[in-house]
Amino acid sequence: xxxxxxxxxxxxxxxxxxxxxxxxxxxxxxxxxxxxxxxxxxxxxxxxxxxxxxxxxxxxxxxxxxxxxxxxxxxxxxxxxxxxxxxxxxxxxxxxxxxxxxxxxxxxxxxxxxxxxxxxxxxxxxxxxxxxx
Amino acid sequence: xxxxxxxxxxxxxxxxxxxxxxxxxxxxxxxxxxxxxxxxxxxxxxxxxxxxxxxxxxxxxxxxxxxxxxxxxxxxxxxxxxxxxxxxxxxxxxxxxxxxxxxxxxxxxxxxxxxxxxxxxxxxxxxxxxxxxxxxxxxxxxxxxxxxxxxxxxxxxxxxxxxxxxxxxxxxxxxxxxxxxxxxxxxxxxxxxxxxxxxxxxxxxxxxxxxxxxxxxxxxxxxxxxxxxxxxxxxxxxxxxxxxxxxxxxxxxxxxxxxxxxxxxxxxxxxxxxxxxxxxxxxxxxxxxxxxxxxxxxxxxxxxxxxxxxxxxxxxxxxxxxxxxxxxx
Numbered sequence: 001x002x003x004x005x006x007x008x009x010x011x012x013x014x015x016x017x018x019x020x021x022x023x024x025x026x027x028x029x030x031x032x033x034x035x036x037x038x039x040x041x042x043x044x045x046x047x048x049x050x051x052x053x054x055x056x057x058x059x060x061x062x063x064x065x066x067x068x069x070x071x072x073x074x075x076x077x078x079x080x081x082x083x084x085x086x087x088x089x090x091x092x093x094x095x096x097x098x099x100x101x102x103x104x105x106x107x108x109x110x111x112x113x114x115x116x117x118x119x120x121x122x123x124x125x126x127x128x129x130x131x132x133x
Numbered sequence: 134x135x136x137x138x139x140x141x142x143x144x145x146x147x148x149x150x151x152x153x154x155x156x157x158x159x160x161x162x163x164x165x166x167x168x169x170x171x172x173x174x175x176x177x178x179x180x181x182x183x184x185x186x187x188x189x190x191x192x193x194x195x196x197x198x199x200x201x202x203x204x205x206x207x208x209x210x211x212x213x214x215x216x217x218x219x220x221x222x223x224x225x226x227x228x229x230x231x232x233x234x235x236x237x238x239x240x241x242x243x244x245x246x247x248x249x250x251x252x253x254x255x256x257x258x259x260x261x262x263x264x265x266x267x268x269x270x271x272x273x274x275x276x277x278x279x280x281x282x283x284x285x286x287x288x289x290x291x292x293x294x295x296x297x298x299x300x301x302x303x304x305x306x307x308x309x310x311x312x313x314x315x316x317x318x319x320x321x322x323x324x325x326x327x328x329x330x331x332x333x334x335x336x337x338x339x340x341x342x343x344x345x346x347x348x349x350x351x352x353x354x355x356x357x358x359x360x361x362x363x364x365x366x367x368x369x370x371x372x373x374x375x376x377x378x379x380x381x382x383x384x385x386x387x388x389x390x391x392x393x394x395x396x397x398x399x400x401x402x403x404x405x406x407x408x409x410x411x412x413x414x415x416x417x418x419x420x421x422x423x424x425x426x427x428x429x430x431x432x433x434x435x436x437x438x439x440x441x442x443x444x445x446x447x448x449x450x451x452x453x454x455x456x457x458x459x460x461x462x
Contacts, residue, residue: 008241010143012225012239012247014143015150015224015225015228018151018224019221019222019224020221022151022155022224023216023221026372029369030201033198034197046205047204047205048204048206048267048365049268049359050268050269058267059266059272065276067433067437070280070283070437070441071280074286078286081287084294088295089297089301091456092298097460100460107449114441117441118442123438123442
């Protein structure tokens with residue numbers, strides 16, 4: 001690897017270590033300053049907070065995330081945007097309109113994702129009521 | 134090319150970045166409370182120090198002297214790692230942010246990419262913190278934060294790709310050097326794309342949503358979710374989430390400044406320097422606060438659809454339009 005980019009990585013690594021130090025430091029101070037226990041008589045300090053009541057049931061259950069479909073669309077977009085980064089960097093360096101045509105085709109196909117989802121009703125949130133019939 | 138590593142500069146910039154993050158966060162907390170107070174016709178903090186300036190330091194001391202509570206049935210490792218995941222990438226982004234021409238820790242060639250790579254780790258911290266707490270509110274909030282970040286990352290990245298097409302570089306310092314005065318700021322480069330001001334608006338709204346700021350703070354909607362993903366965090370865990378949030382607000386606003394408002398360049402071409410950069414960034418941060426205390430919180434439905442139905446189509450259209458304009462002119 002070239003020496004210059006090695007130094008770049010060195011800076012990033014140093015800032016990573018500094019960031020970890022900065023994030024852990026307050027916890028160490030807190031560990032030294034803070035009381036170890038409380039005088040709570042009911043011994044419920046470490047209980048999960050649920051507006052003062054004893055929690056009912058586990059939090060790690062399956063619950064309906066209506067918006068998971070957005071996440072599926074995101075995967076398509078995130079990958080495609082990553083492809084666009086190098087294209088954008090060298091865009092317009094060569095004469096001719098070949099890169100423009102390719103860009104339009106790429107973005108055109110990409111935007112079909114949104115049109116498809118729009119038609120399929122992903123953006124329309126209706127209460128899904130269980131119908132026994 | 135043979136160069137030796139400049140150790141004093143490395144250590145100095147690291148210490149300066151950390152000191153800046155801490156000072157910036159404490160001042161922004163004070164400013165936010167002052168702004169909120171005056172918008173709501175109150176005074177805000179005024180007891181500790183002149184104009185309440187030292188309020189945040191008192192708060193920090195209070196937070197550090199609080200008991201560290203880890204809930205009993207939580208995932209202990211995830212619960213402890215989550216604040217780090219929010220804080221560390223925020224510090225790491227400061228490697229490449231140019232405060233002025235020479236006041237940058239390391240002028241990395243792919244600076245823009247570096248910042249976005251680190252910024253995408255932030256949401257992982259929110260998700261793991263929410264999940265690790267084993268609290269129902271926190272779990273719901275974590276899922277919300279992810280969907281929101283995911284939705285707003287796309288228009289932001291598409292806008293950035295558009296900007297890279299115009300600037301032809303990912304080096305932040307070179308991007309600033311291309312904007313020597315107010316007519317060359319990218320927000321006013323209408324010959325590159327007539328939608329430049331719209332692009333700026335999209336970028337700004339997205340950076341607001343990415344940092345979970347109101348009116349997009351669905352992740353910590355107090356009226357529904359207690360405090361969202363940091364419900365279970367006491368003392369310094371809570372403090373770190375806020376340090377990270379304010380650092381991210383600064384990074385978002387400084388990116389908007391660098392990409393669209395000419396970074397450390399002066400509007401008239403005289404006296405460029407760090408003061409212009411800070412002035413622009415803190416003006417944008419003030420606008421962020423203003424928006425937070427003026428607009429009501431949106432619904433999650435409206436939030437996601439604003440991104441997918443309006444921002445993403447416009448930003449994609451802007452991308453193609455910029456491509457055409459670059460070829461025509």
